Amino acid sequence: MTARNAPQGPAARRDWLEALLVEEATQGLCADQADELDRLARECGLSEDERQVWQHTAAVCELAFASERLAGPTGSSTTAATDDVVAFPSSLDLRLQQLAASAAQQRPVDGSRPDDGDAGSGGRVLDFAPSTRPSTDAATAAEPSRFSKPAEPFVGDPASSPGSALAWTIAAAASLMCAAAIWWGIEARTAGAGTTSTDGTVDLASAGDAITVELAATQDPAAGGGATGTVRWSPGLQTGVMRISGLAINDPEVWQYQLWIFDATRDERYPVDGGVFDIPRSGIVEIPIEAKIEVGKPILFAITVERPGGVVVSDRERIVLAAQSV
Amino acid sequence: MSEVEQREEGQAELTVLQRVAAGDANAFQECIDRYKGLIWWLARKWTSGAGEDAEDVVQEIFVDLWKSAAKFDPSRASESTFVSMISRRRLIDRHRRTSRRPVEEAIDPLFGLTGLKAESVEAGAEIAFARRAMRGLSKEERETLELSVHVGMSHSEIADYLEMPLGSVKTYIRRALAKVRGQLEADGVSQESAP
Incomplete structure (x- = not known):
């Protein structure tokens, strides 16, 4: 059923709302359905608790089925599988250990969850970072939904970042900018390329504090030798926009572009994920920047070519555009 | 210890997710140890069964859990259910994006269960x-x-x-x-x- 032929009576709308909630809980919703669910939820005064109860029930049922399987035909024992050690990948174990090590030095922020903005980022694991902000989102407590606010960054996996050890060492003695540039191996290419202007061509409403930096192309084939662009970023609004021309049109099923923002207030080894985007056509393409975490002081913007959905930590194999803001 | 004291002590005890939310440095490792089998099992069902996809999504789910820990309310759901809810959302989202079918083996009733610790389900x-x-x-x-x-x-x-x-x-x-x-x-x- 679509919005076009949606039931109009209150009871029918409520019925349809419930159908959408079941869909959401069992197989997910497409964008149109999600919008419709949002609308109906507002119209019907659906609380967050009501909204997630179907997801809760589906999760319980999934565990109940698993529990039945574990119990076996007799239903008498659940211990057989307990000691059955699965071939849990050692590589994943290592990744999780590193995740735990990073988390041990940080603190979750207000229980937020990657929202739909993250949904477009495919397989990325978002970065997170410490924050002192208290939990205030009582209305969405225990709500693992798309209504959640963007999350604070999580520090990625240093060991999985080729060259990060070198960058870490260098960073101890070098300036943040140098460390960031070396981490990316692009210091020679970006030196002098990025210039901050005050009269950027990108219109960022209500952004009196916005800075504009010019992107410089690398020798990567996707940059075509002449790609250009600007990044306009407002620290106050925590939003920005890129205007790019000359980058190769990408097939999102094959590869995508990903923006990285180096933040002077954060660990220079772990640039902020600025989002995955596509270049669907030639000419100037305007791309909003959706940094999932707060960017304190951006000092370097870089665009890489990554697999569909983006990555957690870039191997920096293909950097197409970069710009310094300081 | 009196019954009241025991109850108060019990109430004072925090779940592992609550301790994650409270900033307990060791809690997230405990969370991983406790739920990695469950999440791995879920991830294998919803991805290609193993490999990088499954590993990536397990890591993503743990990051989601870390971020969502403060939202866990033990009066509304068990911790394993909350973990499953977070996992399912991520997995369904990912599945819809990639348009991949769950693995055929998932129809096998014992698929993946060898990695699932009973206590992570039964709680x-x-x-x-x-x-x-x-x-x-x-x-x-x-x-x-x-x-x-x-x-x-x-x-x-x-x-x-x-x-x-x-x-x-x-x-x-x-x-x-x-x-x-x-x-x-x-x-x-x-x-x-x-x-």
């Missing part, structure tokens, strides 16, 4: 209540529900698999979930009501 009275509620479902309700939430098939895949009209599949699944939900509510499922 919480709601699982027992749900199992009891599921016993009251009709054959069609139970079958469609299992194929949907346990095997991970889409409604249209279930319709094809069972050679059943799509509308009937949706009706059965919805009815089944509603029955389980109603039973859970009737049982007053929460940590406080845990036997």
Whole structure:
């Protein structure tokens, strides 16, 4: 059923709302359905608790089925599988250990969850970072939904970042900018390329504090030798926009572009994920920047070519555009 | 220790997710140790069964858990259910984006269960209540529900698999979930009501 032929009576709308909630809980919703669910939820005064109860029930049922399987035909024992050690990948174990090590030095922020903005980022694991902000989102407590606010960054996996050890060492003695540039191996290419202007061509409403930096192309084939662009970023609004021309049109099923923002207030080894985007056509393409975490002081913007959905930590194999803001 | 003191002490004890939210430096490792089997099992069902996809999504789910820990309310759901909810959201989102079918082996009732620790599933009275509620479902309700939430098939895949009209599949699944939900509510499922 679509919005076009949606039931109009209150009871029918409520019925349809419930159908959408079941869909959401069992197989997910497409964008149109999600919008419709949002609308109906507002119209019907659906609380967050009501909204997630179907997801809760589906999760319980999934565990109940698993529990039945574990119990076996007799239903008498659940211990057989307990000691059955699965071939849990050692590589994943290592990744999780590193995740735990990073988390041990940080603190979750207000229980937020990657929202739909993250949904477009495919397989990325978002970065997170410490924050002192208290939990205030009582209305969405225990709500693992798309209504959640963007999350604070999580520090990625240093060991999985080729060259990060070198960058870490260098960073101890070098300036943040140098460390960031070396981490990316692009210091020679970006030196002098990025210039901050005050009269950027990108219109960022209500952004009196916005800075504009010019992107410089690398020798990567996707940059075509002449790609250009600007990044306009407002620290106050925590939003920005890129205007790019000359980058190769990408097939999102094959590869995508990903923006990285180096933040002077954060660990220079772990640039902020600025989002995955596509270049669907030639000419100037305007791309909003959706940094999932707060960017304190951006000092370097870089665009890489990554697999569909983006990555957690870039191997920096293909950097197409970069710009310094300081 | 008096009964009141014991109860107060029990209330003062935090779950591992609550300790994660509180900034306990060791809690996240405990969370990983406790739930990695469950999440790995879920991830294998919803991805290609193993490999980088499954590993990536497990890591993503743990990051989601870390971020969502403060939202866990033990009075509303068991921790394992909360973990499953977070996981399912991520997995469903990812599955829709990649348009990949769950692995065929998922139809094998024992698929992936070798990695699942019983205690990570059994925690919480709601699982027992749900199992009891599921016993009251009709054959069609139970079958469609299992194929949907346990095997991970889409409604249209279930319709094809069972050679059943799509509308009937949706009706059965919805009815089944509603029955389980109603039973859970009737049982007053929460940590406080845990036997």
